[in-house]
Amino acid sequence: xxxxxxxxxxxxxxxxxxxxxxxxxxxxxxxxxxxxxxxxxxxxxxxxxxxxxxxxxxxxxxxxxxxxxxxxxxxxxxxxxxxxxxxxxxxxxxxxxxxxxxxxxxxxxxxxxxxxxxxxxxxxxxxxxxxxxxxxxxxxxxxxxxxxxxxxxxxxxxxxxxxxxxxxxxxxxxxxxxxxxxxxxxxxxxxxxxxxxxxxxxxxxxxxxxxxxxxxxxxxxxxxxxxxxxxxxxxxxxxxxxxxxxxxxxxxxxxxxxxxxxxxxxxxxxxxxxxxxxxxxxxxxxxx
Amino acid sequence: xxxxxxxxxxxxxxxxxxxxxxxxxxxxxxxxxxxxxxxxxxxxxxxxxxxxxxxxxxxxxxxxxxxxxxxxxxxxxxxxxxxxxxxxxxxxxxxxxxxxxxxxxxxxxxxxxxxxxxxxxxxxxxxxxxxxxxxxxxxxxxxxxxxxxxxxxxxxxxxxxxxxxxxxxxxxxxxxxxxxxxxxxxxxxxxxxxxxxxxxxxxxxxxxxxxxxxxxxxxxxxxxxxxxxxxxxxxxxxxxxxxxxxxxxxxxxxxxxxxxxxxxxxxxxxxxxxxxxxxxxxxxxxxxxxxxxxxxxxxxxxxxxxxxxxxxxxxxxxxxxxxxxxxxxxxxxxxxxxxxxxxxxxxxxx
Ligand code: HEM
Ligand SMILES: [Cu+2]
Numbered sequence: 063x064x065x066x067x068x069x070x071x072x073x074x075x076x077x078x079x080x081x082x083x084x085x086x087x088x089x090x091x092x093x094x095x096x097x098x099x100x101x102x103x104x105x106x107x108x109x110x111x112x113x114x115x116x117x118x119x120x121x122x123x124x125x126x127x128x129x130x131x132x133x134x135x136x137x138x139x140x141x142x143x144x145x146x147x148x149x150x151x152x153x154x155x156x157x158x159x160x161x162x163x164x165x166x167x168x169x170x171x172x173x174x175x176x177x178x179x180x181x182x183x184x185x186x187x188x189x190x191x192x193x194x195x196x197x198x199x200x201x202x203x204x205x206x207x208x209x210x211x212x213x214x215x216x217x218x219x220x221x222x223x224x225x226x227x228x229x230x231x232x233x234x235x236x237x238x239x240x241x242x243x244x245x246x247x248x249x250x251x252x253x254x255x256x257x258x259x260x261x262x263x264x265x266x267x268x269x270x271x272x273x274x275x276x277x278x279x280x281x282x283x284x285x286x287x288x289x290x291x292x293x294x295x296x297x298x299x300x301x302x303x304x305x306x307x308x309x310x311x312x313x314x315x316x317x318x319x320x321x322x323x324x325x326x327x328x329x330x331x332x333x334x335x336x337x338x339x340x341x342x343x344x345x346x347x348x349x350x
Numbered sequence: 351x352x353x354x355x356x357x358x359x360x361x362x363x364x365x366x367x368x369x370x371x372x373x374x375x376x377x378x379x380x381x382x383x384x385x386x387x388x389x390x391x392x393x394x395x396x397x398x399x400x401x402x403x404x405x406x407x408x409x410x411x412x413x414x415x416x417x418x419x420x421x422x423x424x425x426x427x428x429x430x431x432x433x434x435x436x437x438x439x440x441x442x443x444x445x446x447x448x449x450x451x452x453x454x455x456x457x458x459x460x461x462x463x464x465x466x467x468x469x470x471x472x473x474x475x476x477x478x479x480x481x482x483x484x485x486x487x488x489x490x491x492x493x494x495x496x497x498x499x500x501x502x503x504x505x506x507x508x509x510x511x512x513x514x515x516x517x518x519x520x521x522x523x524x525x526x527x528x529x530x531x532x533x534x535x536x537x538x539x540x541x542x543x544x545x546x547x548x549x550x551x552x553x554x555x556x557x558x559x560x561x562x563x564x565x566x567x568x569x570x571x572x573x574x575x576x577x578x579x580x581x582x583x584x585x586x587x588x589x590x591x592x593x594x595x596x597x598x599x600x601x602x603x604x605x606x607x608x609x610x611x612x613x614x615x616x617x618x619x620x621x622x623x624x625x626x627x628x629x630x631x632x633x634x635x636x637x638x639x640x641x642x643x644x645x646x647x648x649x650x651x652x653x654x655x656x657x658x659x660x661x662x663x664x665x666x667x668x669x670x671x672x673x674x675x676x677x678x679x680x681x682x683x684x685x686x687x688x689x690x691x692x693x694x695x696x697x698x699x700x
Contacts (some may be wrong), residue, residue: 239435276447277451278433280430280450
């Protein structure tokens with residue numbers, strides 16, 4: 063009895079409430095308010111994307127260029143290791159495009175967490191984060207090459223200096239679109255048919271890291287680290303890396319991995335010194 | 351279940367509307383008093399009139415619009431929105447190589463172009479043949495909407511899918527689908543020839559409840575689109591699902607209680623409840639699929655299928671509620687604007 067009465071009451075209140083907001087004007091008001099909230103919410107979410115519409119500014123190379131003195135230049139070497147249970151390699155399905163599948167006899171695996179022998183973690187971007195002050199270094203005249211081959215990006219992770227040319231090739235018999243998704247540089251998206259002339263682009267602002275996507279082949283992913291100086295490296299198959307030609311000083315070195323996050327260490331190098339800085343990444347509880 | 355027709359003790363040919371129902375030809379489906387949507391086509395009629403062809407054309411265009419919504423959902427699901435970087439051309443041509451993600455993106459553009467063409471034809475056909483001014487206007491509103499939709503789609507590609515534009519594109523798609531369904535409904539022979547309104551059973555609360563429910567479902571679709579394109583805000587969408595479920599339950603119980611014998615309302619309510627149930631399961635499925643897919647390196651077929659079905663059934667829930675609303679305003683009397691869309695209402699007190 064009690065339950066029924068309260069149910070009837072709830073129903074009554076619900077109906078009353080409905081009766082009040084069901085008037086077209088009120089509904090319109092509710093609708094507009096909710097939509098505005100949604101818009102604000104969406105725009106708030108996209109706030110980090112500044113610079114996307116900004117003009118491509120000239121590289122920030124103002125001031126004198128610091129020459130690397132080979133008489134004092136120091137070196138940082140190291141190894142990146144993975145700790146924890148090795149993740150199972152994820153096979154890429156290229157059946158969405160026959161032309162891609164035909165380029166591989168062996169199965170192709172995703173490069174998001176590549177742990178090789180001795181727990182060596184590959185594809186970690188290691189660079190000097192702090193310690194160089196306002197020093198400017200010569201921008202390499204050699205372009206960095208990114209090749210689209212076998213419907214994969216080569217290399218998967220790499221660095222480029224601000225203003226240094228990035229040359230994009232398409233060695234595949236199929237069409238790609240290349241679409242970097244920067245937060246701090248201007249976004250672009252270009253189609254590249256087979257045999258197209260290579261594309262040249264630059265990134266004027268530092269950014270760790272710019273994801274690169276192909277929307278024709280959604281498994282294609284690459285990451286570009288854009289830094290002002292030439293002191294960066296990517297861990298190789300055996301997990302090692304080497305940063306050469308560094309002026310003596312105190313530095314913060316950062317290691318970045320696309321799924322496992324970042325890790326920093328401080329190091330001091332004297333003239334001509336070689337120091338070893340090793341990084342360890344723990345298996346994340348949830349890799350997302 | 352009894353249809354509306356047998357309730358009329360004194361069936362008479364529809365009275366011509368004062369103010370020129372000129373487009374309507376004599377002898378057009380006299381016996382058809384069934385006001386239900388689509389199924390009215392099944393009536394046997396030897397002389398198929400221009401108006402019937404127009405309705406059939408609208409029906410085809412509406413169906414293509416539904417296919418277009420599915421194609422659009424596939425683009426998002428397969429992350430193929432930017433597979434074709436240029437617009438209005440695709441890779442500088444009308445026909446790029448249909449490989450990988452380009453198939454989805456360009457396929458969507460081609461179907462959209464076709465729907466645009468159908469809408470243009472429909473709008474001008476209505477302009478020439480339709481006597482109800484409001485329906486002619488509706489045709490042009492649909493045309494405007496499809497053009498705006500194409501431009502929004504282009505903008506979102508050229509600006510690399512900003513959330514707000516992509517969400518607007520998704521919402522305008524649903525609104526356009528509603529326009530097409532409305533056009534199909536109001537051009538149907540059943541609708542055109544008028545209905546004996548259930549004078550004594552008018553219920554403005556019920557009608558407004560239906561309209562409100564439709565509006566709220568639309569809002570829920572916006573929340574869904576925002577969730578899908580920004581990957582955040584599931585709470586809003588879940589609360590929305592709860593509210594929609596309660597509203598639909600209210601509508602359906604009311605139909606069962608007061609209008610179980612009014613086939614147009616009964617059928618729409620039945621379909622609505624089934625679709626809603628399916629939609630809730632698909633929503634849960636979408637959520638679980640996305641959760642399981644967090645480590646995936648490419649969109650999995652199962653995930654794309656379930657989320658696409660969730661979008662498609664969402665559109666069907668919306669238009670079913672819309673049809674129910676329009677029918678409620680038509681079958682039940684009320685001094686309101688809706689009557690402008692209906693031809694020759696015949697008032698028979700019961
Ligand atoms: C009243 C019922 C519901 C309606 C009408 C509805 C409608 C929609 C629509 C239209 C979209 C996609 C929008 C677009 O991309 O254009 C969507 C997305 C979504 N909905 Fe619902 N929904 C409902 C209930 C639910 C429920 C109960 C859940 C559950 C847990 C749910 C979970 C989701 C998720 C996860 C997405 C995003 C799909 C994706 O990431 O691809 N929905 N909803
Ligand atoms: Cu590609």
